[in-house]
Amino acid sequence: MKIGDGYYGWEEKAPFDRIIVTAAAGHIPPPLLKQLKDGGIMIIPVGSFLFFQYLILVKKNNSKIITEKLIPVRFVPLTGSGNND
Amino acid sequence: MINNTFLRISIAAIFLSAGLIAYQISLLQVLSITQWYHFAFLIISIALLGWGVAGTFLSLFKEFFMKNFDVCLQLLCILCAVFMMLNNFLIRIPGFFFDTCSLLLTDKIDFLHITITIIMLMYPFVPGAMVLGILFTKYSAIIGKIYCANLTGSGIGSILILFLTWFLFPMKILIVIAFFPLLSAIFLAKRNYFAIFSSIFIIIFNSVILLTQSGFPYISEYKDIKRVLSLPDAKIIKSISSPYGLIQVLSSKSFRITPCLSLKFTGEIPPEDQVFVNADRVGSLMDFHSSVVMDIYKNTTGSLPYTIRTPKNVLILNASTGTGVAQALAWNRNSIGAVELNPILCSFLRKRLDKLNDKVSIHIEGSRLFLEQSDKAYDLIILPTINYLGENTGLNALDTQYIMTIEGFNTIWEKLSDNGIIFVSCWQDYPPRYSYKILSSMIEMLRNKGIVDVYNHICAVQSWGDISFMISKVKFQQSEINKINNFCNNLLFDPLIVPGKGVIHCQDHNQNSDFCNGFTKIINNDKNFYNEYRFNILPSTDDKPYFSQFMKITKILQILKLYRKGDITFMELGYLVLLITVLILFAVSLLMILLPLFTLGPMNQKKLWTLAYFGGIGAGYMFVEVVLIQNFIFYLNSPIYSVSLVVTSMLFFSGLGSFMEDKINFDKKGITTIFAMIVCFLILFTAFLSPFLHFSSGFSFLLKVIVTITIAGIPSYFMGVPFPVGIKYLLVKSEKLIPWGWAINSFFSVLTPLVALIISIEFGFSFVIMAGVFAYLVTFLAWLKSF
Numbered sequence: 039m040k041i042g043d044g045y046y047g048w049e050e051k052a053p054f055d056r057i058i059v060t061a062a063a064g065h066i067p068p069p070l071l072k073q074l075k076d077g078g079i080m081i082i083p084v085g086s087f088l089f090f091q092y093l094i095l096v097k098k099n100n101s102k103i104i105t106e107k108l109i110p111v112r113f114v115p116l117t118g119s120g121n122n123d
Numbered sequence: 124m125i126n127n128t129f130l131r132i133s134i135a136a137i138f139l140s141a142g143l144i145a146y147q148i149s150l151l152q153v154l155s156i157t158q159w160y161h162f163a164f165l166i167i168s169i170a171l172l173g174w175g176v177a178g179t180f181l182s183l184f185k186e187f188f189m190k191n192f193d194v195c196l197q198l199l200c201i202l203c204a205v206f207m208m209l210n211n212f213l214i215r216i217p218g219f220f221f222d223t224c225s226l227l228l229t230d231k232i233d234f235l236h237i238t239i240t241i242i243m244l245m246y247p248f249v250p251g252a253m254v255l256g257i258l259f260t261k262y263s264a265i266i267g268k269i270y271c272a273n274l275t276g277s278g279i280g281s282i283l284i285l286f287l288t289w290f291l292f293p294m295k296i297l298i299v300i301a302f303f304p305l306l307s308a309i310f311l312a313k314r315n316y317f318a319i320f321s322s323i324f325i326i327i328f329n330s331v332i333l334l335t336q337s338g339f340p341y342i343s344e345y346k347d348i349k350r351v352l353s354l355p356d357a358k359i360i361k362s363i364s365s366p367y368g369l370i371q372v373l374s375s376k377s378f379r380i381t382p383c384l385s386l387k388f389t390g391e392i393p394p395e396d397q398v399f400v401n402a403d404r405v406g407s408l409m410d411f412h413s414s415v416v417m418d419i420y421k422n423t424t425g426s427l428p429y430t431i432r433t434p435k436n437v438l439i440l441n442a443s444t445g446t447g448v449a450q451a452l453a454w455n456r457n458s459i460g461a462v463e464l465n466p467i468l469c470s471f472l473r474k475r476l477d478k479l480n481d482k483v484s485i486h487i488e489g490s491r492l493f494l495e496q497s498d499k500a501y502d503l504i505i506l507p508t509i510n511y512l513g514e515n516t517g518l519n520a521l522d523t524q525y526i527m528t529i530e531g532f533n534t535i536w537e538k539l540s541d542n543g544i545i546f547v548s549c550w551q552d553y554p555p556r557y558s559y560k561i562l563s564s565m566i567e568m569l570r571n572k573g574i575v576d577v578y579n580h581i582c583a584v585q586s587w588g589d590i591s592f593m594i595s596k597v598k599f600q601q602s603e604i605n606k607i608n609n610f611c612n613n614l615l616f617d618p619l620i621v622p623g624k625g626v627i628h629c630q631d632h633n634q635n636s637d638f639c640n641g642f643t644k645i646i647n648n649d650k651n652f653y654n655e656y657r658f659n660i661l662p663s664t665d666d667k668p669y670f671s672q673f674m675k676i677t678k679i680l681q682i683l684k685l686y687r688k689g690d691i692t693f694m695e696l697g698y699l700v701l702l703i704t705v706l707i708l709f710a711v712s713l714l715m716i717l718l719p720l721f722t723l724g725p726m727n728q729k730k731l732w733t734l735a736y737f738g739g740i741g742a743g744y745m746f747v748e749v750v751l752i753q754n755f756i757f758y759l760n761s762p763i764y765s766v767s768l769v770v771t772s773m774l775f776f777s778g779l780g781s782f783m784e785d786k787i788n789f790d791k792k793g794i795t796t797i798f799a800m801i802v803c804f805l806i807l808f809t810a811f812l813s814p815f816l817h818f819s820s821g822f823s824f825l826l827k828v829i830v831t832i833t834i835a836g837i838p839s840y841f842m843g844v845p846f847p848v849g850i851k852y853l854l855v856k857s858e859k860l861i862p863w864g865w866a867i868n869s870f871f872s873v874l875t876p877l878v879a880l881i882i883s884i885e886f887g888f889s890f891v892i893m894a895g896v897f898a899y900l901v902t903f904l905a906w907l908k909s910f
Binding site for chain 1: 353379381383386387388390392551587588615631632633634636
C-alpha cells in the first residue's frame with residue numbers, strides 16, 4: 039500500500055491493467071494515463087467538485103486512447119498530500 | 124419651533140433611510156457571497172416586505188403609536204439597530220438560512236425553512252420602516268417634505284455603500300450600518316436621556332463588535348471556495364473587497380485545473396492559485412512565462428483556430444484571469460486584446476504578464492460595449508468557456524449575458540476581419556442545453572445575416588469534456604477542413620460539425636452523448652424541435668438575455684419528476700427558488716393586506732380605491748425601476764453602477780417630485796398631466812430607450828452618468844407625485860386608511876421585482892414596461908373615480 043496523492047498514481051509499480059479512481063478530478067490525470075497498460079482500462083469521475091461528474095471509461099489500445107462517458111455521478115475531490123512521493 | 128422639529132425629524136429620517144437602504148444593498152452583497160445572485164436578488168423584495176409589515180402594524184395599532192409617538196420612535200430606531208446587529212450573528216451560523224443547493228439533496232421543498240429565512244432577513248426592516256410610517260402618518264400635512272427626506276436619505280445610503288465596499292469587508296459594513304438607526308434615535312430623542320444613553324451604549328458595543336469580529340460571513344458548503352478550501356493544504360492568500368464583489372485568491376498544491384486537455388498530453392500539470400469572486404471560481408493565475416504552461420494550452424481544443432489559420436489580431440472577451448490570453452501567447456500571437464470588466468482581475472492579469480504586456484492590451488470594459496465602440500477588425504474573437512466543468516449548473520439562471528444574445532453575436536460578427544473566426548467552447552451537459560443554445564444563437568445570427576449555406580461557415584469538435592464551435596466569416600477551405608481533421612486525429616478529439624459535410628456521427632476517440640440529432644435539427648431550423656424539447660433552448664435576445672435559463676415554466680413539474688428519478692443531473696434552481704419565493708411572498712402579502720381589515724372594517728369602495736391607487740403606484744414604480752436597472756447594466760457596463768445610479772436618481776427625483784407636490788398642491792388638471800407624463804415617458808421608453816442607449820454607447824463615462832441620471836430622473840420626478848397626493852387625499856377623506864395605503868404600496872413593491880423578472884424571462888423586458896404602464900393607468904383610473 040502507498041499513501042500519497044492519487045493524482046500521481048504509483049509509477050514504480052506501473053503499468054496497470056486496471057485503474058479505478060474513486061475521487062473526482064477536473065481532468066484525466068496524465069500520470070495515470072501513462073501508467074495504464076496497453077489494453078488496460080481506467081474509470082474515473084471527471085467534472086465539477088460539487089454538482090456532478092461523469093464517470094469516464096478510458097481504454098488504451100495500441101497506444102490509442104478512447105474515452106466513453108458512462109453515467110453522471112457525485113464523488114469527493116481527488117486530492118492528497120500534493121507531493122509526488 | 125416647527126422648523127426645529129421639522130429639521131430634527133428630517134435629519135433622523137435621512138439617517139434612518141440611508142441606513143435601511145445601505146443595509147439592503149449590503150445584504151444583497153453578503154448573500155451573493157454566502158449563496159448566489161438569484162437568492163441575493165430576493166432581498167429587494169424581502170426588504171420591501173418589511174415595509175409592508177410595518178404598514179400593517181401601523182394600521183392595526185395606529186392609535187397606540189400616535190399616543191406614544193416620541194417613545195415609540197426612539198425605541199423602534201434602537202430596535203432596528205439591535206436587529207441589524209443580531210442578524211450579523213445569525214448570518215455567521217452554518218445552516219441557519221435556507222440554502223438553494225439543499226434542494227439538490229432532498230425530495231421535498233422546505234417551504235418552512237424558506238419562510239423562516241425570509242422572516243429572519245426581513246425583521247430588521249420592520250421597526251425602521253415603522254418609524255418612517257409613523258412620521259408619514261403624524262406629519263401627513265407635510266408628507267411631501269418628509270417623503271423627500273426619506274428618499275434623499277435612501278439616495279445617500281446607496282451612494283455611501285459604493286464607497287464603503289472599497290474599504291471594508293462585507294460583514295464589517297453590516298456592522299457599520301447599524302450605527303445609522305442609532306444616530307437617528309439620538310436625533311429623535313429630544314430630552315429623553317434614557318434613549319440617548321441607550322443609543323450611545325449600543326454604539327460603543329457595536330464598535331467593539333466592529334473591531335473584533337471577522338469581516339466574512341458563513342459561506343454555503345456548496346460554493347466553489349468552500350469545496351476548494353476542503354483540500355488539505357488550501358489557504359486564502361489574498362482578499363479584496365470591492366463593488367465588483369469580494370475577490371479572493373486561494374493557494375493549494377493539490378488543485379490542478381486545465382481546459383479540456385488532449386489525452387495525448389503526458390506532461391506535468393502544475394498547481395495554480397485560483398481566483399474567486401463572491402466565492403465562485405473565475406479562473407486560475409497561470410504562469411504566462413512557463414513553457415510547461417504554454418505546452419498545456421497548445422494541447423487543448425482551444426488551439427483549433429490557431430491550427431487552421433494564423434490570426435494576427437486576437438480579441439479575448441470576458442478575459443477573466445487570462446485563459447484565452449495564455450492560449451494566444453502559447454501560439455506566439457503578438458497583438459492580443461483582452462476585455463474584462465472587473466478592474467481587479469485586470470490588475471492581476473497585467474501584473475503576471477510583466478514583460479509580455481507589450482503583446483497584450485487590456486481593456487477594462489464590458490465585452491459587448493467594447494465591441495460596439497471598437498473600430499478595429501479582429502481575426503479571431505474568443506468567447507469565455509461556457510459552464511466550465513458544469514460548475515454553475517442552474518445557479519446563474521437569472522444572470523443576464525448580453526454577449527451571448529443574437530444581437531451580441533451580430534456585434535461580434537461585425538467586428539471580424541474578412542477572414543475572421545468566432546470561437547467558443549462549451550462544457551458538455553446532459554440532457555444538452557448549453558451546447559444547443561449556443562449553437563441556436565449563432566445559427567440564428569448567421570440566418571439574420573442572410574447566410575444560407577451555414578454548414579460552410581461552421582465547425583465543431585468534441586473532446587472528452589467539451590464541444591468547441593468555430594464560426595468563420597468566409598467559407599472554410601478544403602485545406603482548412605483537412606487541418607481540422609488532422610487536429611482531431613493528432614489530439615484525440617472528434618469532429619462533430621465538419622464544414623461542407625454537416626453534422627457527422629464521429630466517436631473515434633470520445634464516445635459521448637449523441638449531440639448529432641439536436642445539432643442537425645437546430646441547423647435546419649426545425650421549429651418543432653424547439654417546441655417539443657423539454658428545455659428552452661431558443662436563442663437568447665437582448666429583450667430576454669437569460670442565456671443560462673433553460674426551464675420551461677410549463678414543464679417544471681415534469682422536470683422536477685425527472686430530477687428526482689435521477690434522469691437529469693441538474694435543474695435551474697435559480698428560477699425554481701424565484702418561483703417558490705413569489706408564491707410565499709404572495710401569500711404573506713395577501714395576508715398582511717387583509718389583516719388590517721379586522722380593525723378597519725370590511726372592504727368597501729374607499730378601501731377598493733386605496734387598494735387600486737396605492738397598489739398601482741407600488742407596482743408601476745418597481746416595474747420601471749427593474750427595466751431601467753436592466754437597461755443601464757448594459758449601458759454602464761456594470762450592475763453595481765447601474766443599480767446605484769438608477770436607484771439614487773429615481774429616489775432623489777421622486778423625492779423632489781414629492782417635495783414640489785407639497786409646495787404646489789396640484790389640482791385635478793395638474794394630477795392628470797402628471798399621470799399623462801408618466802405614461803408618455805414609459806411609452807417612449809418602449810420605443811426609444813434601447814436604440815438611444817446603443818446610439819450613445821460611445822459617450823464618455825461622465826456623459827453616460829449624466830444620461831443615466833437624466834433618463835432615470837425625469838420620469839421619476841413625476842412618479843414621486845402620486846404617492847403624497849394619495850396620502851393627502853386619504854387625509855381628507857379617510858385618515859385611518861393612510862397606514863393601510865402605505866402598506867399596500869409596499870406589498871405591491873415586494874412582489875413586482877420578482878414578477879418583473881418572471882415576465883422578462885417568459886416574454887421579454889418590453890412587456891415589463893407595458894406592465895408598468897398598465898399599473899399607472901390603474902392608479903390614474905382610481906384617481907379619476909372619486910369616492
